[in-house]
Structures are given as C-alpha cells and as structure tokens.
Amino acid sequence: MSTGTRLVLTQEIHASLREHLFPGDGKEAAAILLCNRHTGTRLKLLSKELILVPYEECKSRCVNSITWPGSYLEKAIDAASAASMSVILVHSHPDGSLEFSDIDDESDAQTMCSLYQGVEAIHGSAVMVSTGAVRARIYTDGEQCESVELVTVAGDDIHYWWDDSTESHPPTMAFSSGMTATFKRLKAAVIGVSGTGSVVAEQVTRLGFAEILLIDHDHLEQKNLNRILNATFDDALTGRSKVEMFAEAIQRIRGEGIAHPIQCTIRSRNAILAAADADVIFCCVDTYQARMIADLIASAFLIPLLDVGVKIPTHVHPEDGRVITDVAGRVDYVKPGGSTLADRGVYTPELLYKEHLRTVNPQDYEDQLARGYIAGVQEEAPSVITLNMRAASACVSEFIARCFPFREYPNSRFARTRFSLAGAEEDYTEESEIAKAPNSRLGEGCKKPLLGLPELEDH
Structure with a gap:
C-alpha cells in the first residue's frame, strides 16, 4: 500500500513553471510554489500559487547552479504565512538530471531553516528537467529530508513522476x-x-x-x-x-x-x-x-x-x-x-x-x-x-x-x-x-x- 507524499500541480502552473525554468539559454532558473496541504492517509501538497524569480535579478545563473536574491524567499514567506502554506523552492536542471546535486543539498541547508522560522509548516524543494518531469523532497522539521513519492500533473494528459523512476525509461504503453x-x-x-x-x-x-x-x-x-x-x-x-x-x-x-x-x-x-x-x-x-x-x-x-x-x-x-x-x-x-x-x-x-x-x-x-x-x-x-x-x-x-x-x-x-x-x-x-x-x-x-x-x- 502506498502511503507516500504527493505534490500535485495543475496543468496551468506546470506549464508556466516549465516555460520559465527553460528560457532556452541552457542555464538554471528558479521559481517558488505555494501549496495548501491535505493530511489524510498521506500528505498531499496542493499547488496554489507560483512566484517566478526574474532571470535578471539572479546574482548568478550557470549550467549547474543558481543564486537568487533572498527578497523572493521573504516574499514567499509573507504570502504563505497567513494560511500556513507550504513553500516549495523549484529550479531547473538543464543537464537533464532528476537527482539533487551536492549544490542543491547545500542550498537547502541554508534556506530551509529560514523557511521554517518564517512559516511553521512543511516545506521543500524540487527540480525540473526540460521534459517537464519533476522530482521533489520535503523537510519535516527544517533538517530531516524525505522524498516526495509522486509528483503529478492532472491536465489533458495525466503525468506521474515517481521518486524511483528515471527519465531514461521509454514511455509506459497503455494496456501493458x-x-x-x-x-x-x-x-x-x-x-x-x-x-x-x-x-x-x-x-x-x-x-x-x-x-x-x-x-x-x-x-x-x-x-x-x-x-x-x-x-x-x-x-x-x-x-x-x-x-x-x-x-x-x-x-x-x-x-x-x-x-x-x-x-x-x-x-x-x-x-x-x-x-x-x-x-x-x-x-x-x-x-x-x-x-x-x-x-x-x-x-x-x-x-x-x-x-x-x-x-x-x-x-x-x-x-x-x-x-x-x-x-x-x-x-x-x-x-x-x-x-x-x-x-x-x-x-x-x-x-x-x-x-x-x-x-x-x-x-x-x-x-x-x-x-x-x-x-x-x-x-x-x-x-x-x-x-x-x-x-x-x-x-x-x-x-x-x-x-x-x-x-x-x-x-x-x-x-x-x-x-x-x-x-x-x-x-x-x-x-x-x-x-x-x-x-x-x-x-x-x-x-x-x-x-x-x-x-x-x-x-
């Protein structure tokens, strides 16, 4: 029986996120998801708002790293605090890797504590590759990290990205x-x-x-x-x-x-x-x-x-x-x-x-x-x-x-x-x-x- 956490994106938010994170220059870009939560037999993070970090305001954008101003983190905290929403920090991996890098780990270590101090809720981070696939993780106390089992988009097509899947596999065929x-x-x-x-x-x-x-x-x-x-x-x-x-x-x-x-x-x-x-x-x-x-x-x-x-x-x-x-x-x-x-x-x-x-x-x-x-x-x-x-x-x-x-x-x-x-x-x-x-x-x-x-x- 699956009891893992879900991150659910609407088609509109997913499309906006993908368009912003991959402007065509081969460099990382960043955005912030604000999510409501439902805690039933498992945790669901429900995408509600999207904050895009402008390219020109980033301190640096490279192929495998990005540094963006803390003012956008503050903006997310202000927006999330009233309803105790979850904040998910998202950035792109132009190299196509769905794995979190050492740089990603270091960045989360610096930002998650600030998030938890600003809004008492479950927060996390995510990466997206050019195909639109997303992998996410959450921090239950600001330090302990666990994978989001499934990121899904229920649009005209329904997408499932599991935490144990890889982009190298061919698409699953219907009736197989x-x-x-x-x-x-x-x-x-x-x-x-x-x-x-x-x-x-x-x-x-x-x-x-x-x-x-x-x-x-x-x-x-x-x-x-x-x-x-x-x-x-x-x-x-x-x-x-x-x-x-x-x-x-x-x-x-x-x-x-x-x-x-x-x-x-x-x-x-x-x-x-x-x-x-x-x-x-x-x-x-x-x-x-x-x-x-x-x-x-x-x-x-x-x-x-x-x-x-x-x-x-x-x-x-x-x-x-x-x-x-x-x-x-x-x-x-x-x-x-x-x-x-x-x-x-x-x-x-x-x-x-x-x-x-x-x-x-x-x-x-x-x-x-x-x-x-x-x-x-x-x-x-x-x-x-x-x-x-x-x-x-x-x-x-x-x-x-x-x-x-x-x-x-x-x-x-x-x-x-x-x-x-x-x-x-x-x-x-x-x-x-x-x-x-x-x-x-x-x-x-x-x-x-x-x-x-x-x-x-x-x-």
Missing part, C-alpha cells in the same frame, strides 16, 4: 504490464456503487489499483440484481449495503487491504475527506447534489474527475404510443483548473433546487419519473446493464487514455464524450469550447468551510 504497475501505486474513489458504479469498480479492481474507495449509502434490493455486479439474491434479502457487498467481492478477487467501503452519502464530511485522498475520482451517481460535491472535491483537492451518466429518453408516437428516442451515455473528464461540471451544465442552481424540493416532497411523482433510467416509463427494475457496461467502459477507458495516451488526436479534444446507441454515433466536446468560470475552490484543500459549504463543518 507497465500500466498495471502504475495503477498498483494509485488510489481510486468510486462514488456510487450501483448500476454503472459497480461496473466501474469491477474494472478498477481488475486493473490492479492499490486501493479502492467505495462510497455509497444505499442498500441492495431485489430490483437491483439485474444491474449491480457481484450482488446476490441473499444480499438483497438481507438488505446488505452495496459497499460492503462489493468490498467483499474485491477481497475475493484481490485479497485484503484493497477495498475500503464507506457506507454514507458523499454529502457527509467523512466521505468527502476519504475521497480527498484519492488519485482519481469516478463519479457514478444519479443526483445533481452528489455530482456537485464530487465536482467540488476534485477542484479543492486537485483530483482528476470522470463523471458518467446514461439516459433513455422517450416520446409519444401518434400510432405506436410511447417509444424510445435514444439510448445514450455521457462521460466528462474534468481536469483540476479546467472547466468544471458546473461550467458544463451537468448541474445548475435550478436543478439543485428542484432536486431539493423533490426530496422534501416525495409525492412529486411526475418529476421523479422523468429522472429515472427510462424517461416517462415507470420501471422498478430496468434492464439497462448493457448500457451501464458501455458507459462504464468508456469512462475507465477515458482515464487510461489520459494516463497513457493512445488516441490519434490530442486528449484536449475529449473533455466530453457522448454516445448514442440509437444513432450509432459518438460526438466530442473540446476543452476550449467550454466557457470556464473563475474557480475560488481550486487547490483550497480543507480550508474552512470545507468545500465552501458551512453545513460540512463539525459543530
């Missing part, structure tokens, strides 16, 4: 044993373990993820048995919780210590903080509020999010009565710092309000009916497992494509994928086509109130 080896070091959160979610959970189990969080408050019923994988008749008779049932199935397949069942709604503080530990979130829910919470978690804790949904709209034909209009599915990939599910209209204030009214007024049957699998048709046990499997496979395949690109076109073209089984077609929405609103929660971590929602705070 190398891909499995990567997944064996990652934690996935599956929110909603029902029709689509159980299929997603089955896939991430077989793909070899190190840990799998299963988040769902619901229990099994007989009407679920035709679409929830691994569920049995006895499970339905006893009203067993969905997450406990699936965790036991994962244990049979993979052994102990992989599955972590969380039998509560994602709207609870415990579930949110558990999901915040994940390296990827698969959102397989059927309510707007749950999607909103997943969206907020992804933003606050810089986690790539994949949201999947299916729908079977109907209409009334003048001769044949009610008939199926389409059999459709949708997969949204949300990168931290990119357009959110809110930006894409997956949920809106109006939809959230209507959903709340339906909760307090369960007699509002017509609206509830329209939210089912088959719009306008009352089906207690819809036979939709084939549609669920199609959508779930597209969802997990989208994640694989981000980590180990294999498509002919750039991943930025696939922010949203829609498929129609009735029309036998797929269409895609590019990230650049989606209007993006300012995101105040980006990289905020556990800043109170959690996710900006006062009701989530302990009282």
